[in-house]
Amino acid sequence: MSIKLLLTGGTIDKHYNESNGELDFVETHIPNLLELGRNRSNVNIQQVMLKDSLEMDDADRQTILEACTQAEEAKILITHGTDTIVETAEVLAGKKLEKTIVLVGAMIPFVFKHSDAVFNMGFALGVVQCLPQGVYVAMNGQVFDWNTVAKNREEGIFEGKLSTHPPTFA
Amino acid sequence: MSIKLLLTGGTIDKHYNESNGELDFVETHIPNLLELGRNRSNVNIQQVMLKDSLEMDDADRQTILEACTQAEEAKILITHGTDTIVETAEVLAGKKLEKTIVLVGAMIPFVFKHSDAVFNMGFALGVVQCLPQGVYVAMNGQVFDWNTVAKNREEGIFEGKLSTHPPTFA
Amino acid sequence: MSIKLLLTGGTIDKHYNESNGELDFVETHIPNLLELGRNRSNVNIQQVMLKDSLEMDDADRQTILEACTQAEEAKILITHGTDTIVETAEVLAGKKLEKTIVLVGAMIPFVFKHSDAVFNMGFALGVVQCLPQGVYVAMNGQVFDWNTVAKNREEGIFEGKLSTHPPTFA
Amino acid sequence: MSIKLLLTGGTIDKHYNESNGELDFVETHIPNLLELGRNRSNVNIQQVMLKDSLEMDDADRQTILEACTQAEEAKILITHGTDTIVETAEVLAGKKLEKTIVLVGAMIPFVFKHSDAVFNMGFALGVVQCLPQGVYVAMNGQVFDWNTVAKNREEGIFEGKLSTHPPTFA
Numbered sequence: 001m002s003i004k005l006l007l008t009g010g011t012i013d014k015h016y017n018e019s020n021g022e023l024d025f026v027e028t029h030i031p032n033l034l035e036l037g038r039n040r041s042n043v044n045i046q047q048v049m050l051k052d053s054l055e056m057d058d059a060d061r062q063t064i065l066e067a068c069t070q071a072e073e074a075k076i077l078i079t080h081g082t083d084t085i086v087e088t089a090e091v092l093a094g095k096k097l098e099k100t101i102v103l104v105g106a107m108i109p110f111v112f113k114h115s116d117a118v119f120n121m122g123f124a125l126g127v128v129q130c131l132p133q134g135v136y137v138a139m140n141g142q143v144f145d146w147n148t149v150a151k152n153r154e155e156g157i158f159e160g161k162l163s164t165h166p167p168t169f170a
Numbered sequence: 171m172s173i174k175l176l177l178t179g180g181t182i183d184k185h186y187n188e189s190n191g192e193l194d195f196v197e198t199h200i201p202n203l204l205e206l207g208r209n210r211s212n213v214n215i216q217q218v219m220l221k222d223s224l225e226m227d228d229a230d231r232q233t234i235l236e237a238c239t240q241a242e243e244a245k246i247l248i249t250h251g252t253d254t255i256v257e258t259a260e261v262l263a264g265k266k267l268e269k270t271i272v273l274v275g276a277m278i279p280f281v282f283k284h285s286d287a288v289f290n291m292g293f294a295l296g297v298v299q300c301l302p303q304g305v306y307v308a309m310n311g312q313v314f315d316w317n318t319v320a321k322n323r324e325e326g327i328f329e330g331k332l333s334t335h336p337p338t339f340a
Numbered sequence: 341m342s343i344k345l346l347l348t349g350g351t352i353d354k355h356y357n358e359s360n361g362e363l364d365f366v367e368t369h370i371p372n373l374l375e376l377g378r379n380r381s382n383v384n385i386q387q388v389m390l391k392d393s394l395e396m397d398d399a400d401r402q403t404i405l406e407a408c409t410q411a412e413e414a415k416i417l418i419t420h421g422t423d424t425i426v427e428t429a430e431v432l433a434g435k436k437l438e439k440t441i442v443l444v445g446a447m448i449p450f451v452f453k454h455s456d457a458v459f460n461m462g463f464a465l466g467v468v469q470c471l472p473q474g475v476y477v478a479m480n481g482q483v484f485d486w487n488t489v490a491k492n493r494e495e496g497i498f499e500g501k502l503s504t505h506p507p508t509f510a
Numbered sequence: 511m512s513i514k515l516l517l518t519g520g521t522i523d524k525h526y527n528e529s530n531g532e533l534d535f536v537e538t539h540i541p542n543l544l545e546l547g548r549n550r551s552n553v554n555i556q557q558v559m560l561k562d563s564l565e566m567d568d569a570d571r572q573t574i575l576e577a578c579t580q581a582e583e584a585k586i587l588i589t590h591g592t593d594t595i596v597e598t599a600e601v602l603a604g605k606k607l608e609k610t611i612v613l614v615g616a617m618i619p620f621v622f623k624h625s626d627a628v629f630n631m632g633f634a635l636g637v638v639q640c641l642p643q644g645v646y647v648a649m650n651g652q653v654f655d656w657n658t659v660a661k662n663r664e665e666g667i668f669e670g671k672l673s674t675h676p677p678t679f680a
Binding site for chain 2: 622
């Protein structure tokens, strides 16, 4: 089984810019993360963009959709900023691709000591391998159907209906 | 969906003993790990034992099996030392419980900077939620059927047949 | 020997604000840092302010000077943003206090995995104990006299004349 | 000012051996540690040995003494296991070299998340630059004269008379 890993940026991949003290993007940390996790699953990484999801527009979402459509793999994992992860999921779901698509992000960038990035990526890489076709958001150790999930910005968590596809979630 | 998380020890949970400079067990780090991952899935932790898996005997494996049998949850995740994780998986599989049981460990304890523990636990917590009934070992970002997997001690990896239950692994 | 540790903020103490994805101040990390270092020297911490040093004005520097003047300790360590650390050092030096004053900061906040904060604080806490009266900046594993040091923003380092007070730097 | 950094091993430099789950030595982490601290002081590293200090014998201490004697630098920093750091300090002090010699170690190896190694090395690199001739042990954010210090094994700390050479410790 091959997995396409599409990188789009988001908090998970932000970097500390020493010259101005801000967080921005330079290059992805995801290969380092997978190495830390000693991943040996067959992951094909494609960097689609590195953007804060608040700055993504319709054209960006079409670009992500295009990458999903073009992917030869039936399993697609997408790193994404959490602020508009649901909007992108909706665009992807509209295409009704015969693929399993899981979107994942992090509340704290990988480069911080207390980041949730490693846990989230491990989790998402697991569920994308097991879930049937559909579009999902994986956060907080939970799998959500794309059409029920929402980010609770006050609490910094995701909420919604947990995915329950049989026999997986019997 | 509730998940029973049985702790049995293993490398993942080892601790640095300052007084003698060795690695041993004091108390589990798994709750801290789940907090780091901002887990909000319903995980019920039960500490069955904290042992190096090389020191586990038949009675220990029966204790773990008993904990699986008694668990009300249909989803069971077990932290375990990697050296005899397959032996324990075999004992658990022999009982043919109508449950999803995933065993997971780490090559490097959680307390080390370069540990694979967080990734592995995220991964395993994901797949246990999605896999159908059966006994699996989750390591290296891969899910193995219990009866095909083996630890390659020279390379420090797990190898075997990847689990292929339809429709999950279509 | 008692050491007064004055906290003024700076990069070293910045925090990741999850709600807006920016770096700001909430509470200091310095006590945690000293605990990590198992410090047992007699350090009296006083939080003077928590500011980005680019936002400090003359009044802020007078406040820091006042804290130095009021301190009962003859040894004073000050955490400070690197961008204007030299300006503050100049103000403090102008008062010609009969004290040893060492200013220290970090290029990367403590909360990042690759932070220089812990090394820098260890270094500065060491030199403040050993240096004679004067005002110094401690960065990059080096002690600089306040009146020769400058931040090289392109390279993210400090340069200047190394302090050479005999017999210390014989 | 040049500093000779002699590596002898000790807890600070221990490594996790995946194949047997024990802590041993492979290669030093000290260059990585200095890079993390963005050190730019002139440090000349010489690996004398990589040993647990409980396994050091008289010949080893003579080897370390020889390295101190041969060093062209007047400032010498030595990484050492904490268990016999005082014994080695005594041997070095017996030679009455006209040099500043600081011995340092760690209670927790550098490779652990909660290690004191980075703080200790920063501290020791600072004091070796500032202290007059003599032999010192630097631990717990404190500088001890070699002939008064002892490791308190129950509490995992160093105790003794703090160094008070004027004008440094006025």
